[in-house]
Amino acid sequence: MDLSSIFKTVSSQLTVQKNVLNEADDYNHDHGDNMVQIFDLISNAVSKKSSEPVADQLAYASKVVEKEGQSGSAQLFAKGLAEAASNFTDTELKPDTLGILVKSLLNVKEEEPPKKEKGSLIGSLLSGLTGKKEEAEEAKETEQQKIGVDELLRAGLAYYQAKQDGSSDTEAIIGALLAASPMGGSKHRSMSGSLIAAAIMGFAKPNN
Secondary structure (H helix, E strand, C coil), X not given: CCHHHHHXXXXXXXXXXXXXXXXXXXXXXCHHHHHHHHHHHHHHHXXXXXXXXXXXXXXXXXHHHHHHCCCHHHHHHHHHHHHHHHHCCCCCCCHHHHHHHHHHHCCCCCCCCCCCCCCCHHHHHHXXXXXXXXXXXXXXXXXXXXXXXXXXXXXXXXHHHXXXXXXXXXXXXXXHXXXXXXXXXXXXXXXXXXXXXXXXXXXXXXXX
């Protein structure tokens, strides 16, 4: 598992859906174009630093996107990449840590790096994507959870609503994650955020 493969996959998925994302963007009608540009930049950046630690690859990508990105989304992802770099210091990239990458990239609002406590709502929801469904079912508010109360409630409601509507576990979990992310604030960003999260978490599956 390496960042280059992950981000190439994300970029590919966004390219396929570029026109759909543009149409969903009621403001500038260019969200798909922007997202493809951003993840092409990220993919190329980490490829150039592939021999370096994951944290250094992410930090470099953050600087590239901040400098060369041409949209508000680019600055959001530059911030997310910087957060990911911090969170991956002394941490390996593997299926169990893919949730850290997703949460960091999407700027999920937590007051400190993700924890592994069983009661952490977002952590528990994401664990369902790596086969630990029993933890996803036990997700609830605890004193260890560090996202705000409003975000927590929105995340929980999004998760249970999705489950009630018959969505798959993956869709429900990603929906809850986006509820605690600024990416969930608009239709087009929510769509791209879902594509990104699904593409990354797909690497947790045994065949990847």
